[in-house]
Structure formats: structure tokens, C-alpha cells
Amino acid sequence: MAQHEAAILVEEGASGAAHGGSEGGLSIHPMDQFVVQPLFHDGAVGIFTVTNATFWMAMAVLCTVLLLVIGTRGRNVVPSRAQSVAELAYGFVYKMVEDVTGREAVKYFPYIMTLFMFIVMANSLALLPMSFAPTAHISVTAVLAFAVFFGVTILGFVKHGTSFLGLFWVSSAPLVIRPVLAVIELISYFVRPVSHSVRLAGNITAGHAVLKVFAGFASVMGIGAILPVVAITAIYALEVLVAFIQAYIFTILTCVYLKDALHPSH
Amino acid sequence: MEGDIANMGQFIGAGIAALGSGLSALGVGNVAANFLNGALRNPSAAAGQTATLFIGIAFAEALGIFSFLVALLLMFAV
Numbered sequence: 001m002a003q004h005e006a007a008i009l010v011e012e013g014a015s016g017a018a019h020g021g022s023e024g025g026l027s028i029h030p031m032d033q034f035v036v037q038p039l040f041h042d043g044a045v046g047i048f049t050v051t052n053a054t055f056w057m058a059m060a061v062l063c064t065v066l067l068l069v070i071g072t073r074g075r076n077v078v079p080s081r082a083q084s085v086a087e088l089a090y091g092f093v094y095k096m097v098e099d100v101t102g103r104e105a106v107k108y109f110p111y112i113m114t115l116f117m118f119i120v121m122a123n124s125l126a127l128l129p130m131s132f133a134p135t136a137h138i139s140v141t142a143v144l145a146f147a148v149f150f151g152v153t154i155l156g157f158v159k160h161g162t163s164f165l166g167l168f169w170v171s172s173a174p175l176v177i178r179p180v181l182a183v184i185e186l187i188s189y190f191v192r193p194v195s196h197s198v199r200l201a202g203n204i205t206a207g208h209a210v211l212k213v214f215a216g217f218a219s220v221m222g223i224g225a226i227l228p229v230v231a232i233t234a235i236y237a238l239e240v241l242v243a244f245i246q247a248y249i250f251t252i253l254t255c256v257y258l259k260d261a262l263h264p265s266h
Numbered sequence: 267m268e269g270d271i272a273n274m275g276q277f278i279g280a281g282i283a284a285l286g287s288g289l290s291a292l293g294v295g296n297v298a299a300n301f302l303n304g305a306l307r308n309p310s311a312a313a314g315q316t317a318t319l320f321i322g323i324a325f326a327e328a329l330g331i332f333s334f335l336v337a338l339l340l341m342f343a344v
Binding site for chain 1: 314
């Protein structure tokens with residue numbers, strides 16, 4: 001499946017490049033930055049090929065480990081800079097899990113912390129010039145979202161058995177409209193992984209594509225390029241915010257879905 | 267489909283889909299404005315509701331992202 005996805009993406013990028021070239025459009029095609037390429041050699045992308053996506057995801061994991069393990073190694077009472085950032089991140093996610101999901105859900109905190117740190121690191125590293133945004137690919141975010149979806153559904157059935165289906169039976173509504181609501185709830189439940197993954201991938205894709213569109217303007221405008229460069233600076237600042245906000249939203253929605261699985265009654 | 271008419275339809279469709287992104291901006295603004303409206307009336311309760319604010323923004327924004335996705339698919343995948 002990974003091979004298939006990669007092949008589609010490479011094909012898409014190639015046709016996109018041809019598209020821009022033949023019509024004399026932008027000199028920098030906005031979607032070329034998302035092409036998955038082998039890192040060490042030219043040629044096709046197979047299942048075990050080390051690509052730029054692999055490299056930047058590994059960098060995200062490495063940076064998380066550096067921050068959380070090496071950064072807190074000293075365990076000083078007066079924290080160093082790395083330690084205070086790590087403590088801030090830990091406290092932030094811990095409080096979020098506790099507030100949204102409840103105290104008994106704290107045992108699922110490690111998974112949620114992992115999700116948050118991976119996404120926020122991948123998003124931030126993607127903002128470096130010439131880097132690659134793994135979270136802009138729906139194949140990456142869909143894996144994260146479906147892991148949450150299946151995990152939460154299985155957890156709900158394990159904890160509550162068939163009474164988990166009470167999630168779809170809104171007992172506070174009048175009896176007449178309950179079947180209609182059940183259908184709506186069921187549809188919205190199954191749309192969850194789609195919106196969960198597309199939200200993250202779409203936001204990152206949109207932000208990076210906008211940056212490249214303005215870079216294309218700057219490359220053809222000569223002395224007037226100062227205007228798009230100022231715009232890029234402003235959008236870049238927005239993208240730094242988006243990188244964090246989207247990681248936060250992905251994580252908090254995971255907490256909300258987890259709460260639904262632990263307390264399914266309406 | 268091949269030819270100029272098909273290309274034209276593709277670009278017009280992508281443009282119309284882009285309207286959806288703008289309309290979802292209205293929705294996000296509405297959520298934020300109403301939150302601020304309530305928060306200024308009762309500032310002490312506001313801090314506990316920021317999570318709800320972001321969840322509301324996320325749901326409003328998701329549909330705009332869907333229309334952006336439709337525009338992308340029309341431009342690059344069809």
C-alpha cells in the first residue's frame with residue numbers, strides 16, 4: 001500500500017511539474033515540494049526505500065527523544081532551557097488529558113503525548129527551508145487517525161460491551177427522533193477518522209503551498225519582489241502558529257474521542 | 267475527458283470549491299466572535315472553555331479543508 005501511495009504521489013508531482021512548465025505558469029510549482037523521492041539514489045520508490053519522508057519522520061522522532069530524554073537527563077531542581085521546554089510540553093499534554101478526558105484516562109496519556117510530540121515536531125521541522133512535510137501527506141495522517149479510531153472503538157467495546165452502542169442512542173432526545181439521530185450519530189462517528197486526518201494534512205499542505213505560490217510571485221517580479229517577500233514573512237509566522245495549533249487540535253480531538261469511548265452514555 | 271472544455275470545467279470547479287474555504291472562514295470567525303462575546307461577559311469562566319473553543323474551530327474548519335481538498339483534487343488528480 002505504501003508503494004502504491006508513493007507511486008501516485010511521484011506521478012502526481014511529475015505531471016504537476018509538466019503542467020506548470022507547458023503553460024508558462026509559475027516557475028516554482030507549489031506542489032513539487034510534496035514529491036516523495038528516494039534519499040540516496042534515483043529510481044522508483046519501493047516499500048523499503050529510504051525516502052525524504054522517512055528521513056524527516058525519523059528526524060521528528062530523533063528531536064522528540066533529544067528533547068524529552070536527553071533534555072531532562074539532569075533532573076535539576078532549577079531546570080535548564082531544554083528541561084523547562086520538556087516539562088512545559090509534558091505538563092501541557094497531561095493537563096489536557098486530565099481536563100478533557102478525566103482522571104481515569106491518565107493511563108492512556110503516554111500514547112497521546114507520543115502523538116502530540118510527533119506531530120508538533122514533524123510540523124515544526126517541515127518549516128525549515130528545503131525540508132519536507134510528512135504530515136502534509138494524507139497517508140501519514142490517515143495512519144495516525146485510523147490508529148486512534150480503531151483503538152478507541154475497540155477500547156469502547158472492551159470496556160462497555162454492547163452498551164457502548166448507547167453512544168448512538170441519544171436518550172435525552174424525544175423517542176420519536178431518536179432513530180433519526182442514531183443514523184446521524186453513526187455517520188458522524190464513521191466520518192471522524194476522515195476529518196481527523198484530512199484536517200491536519202490539509203492545513204499543512206495549504207500553508208506550504210501558499211508559501212511556494214508567493215515564492216513563485218517573488219521570483220518573477222524583479223524589484224517588486226519585496227511585496228511577496230513581506231507576505232511570505234507574515235504567512236511564515238502564521239504557519240508557525242498553525243504547526244502548533246494543528247498538533248493541539250489533533251491531540252485534543254483524540255482526547256474527546258477517548259472520552260466518548262470511556263463514557264458512552266449521552 | 268480531454269480538451270479545452272474539460273480543462274475549463276476543472277478550473278471553474280476548483281474556483282468554486284475555493285469559495286467553500288472562504289465560507290468556512292466565516293464559520294470560524296463566528297465561533298471565535300461568540301466565544302469572545304461570552305468570555306468578556308464572564309472572564310472567570312473563559313479559561314476553562316478554551317479547549318471547547320478549539321474543538322469548535324476545528325469542526326468549522328474541517329469542512330473548509332474538505333472543499334480545499336476538492337479543489338486540489340480537481341487541479342492535480344483529475
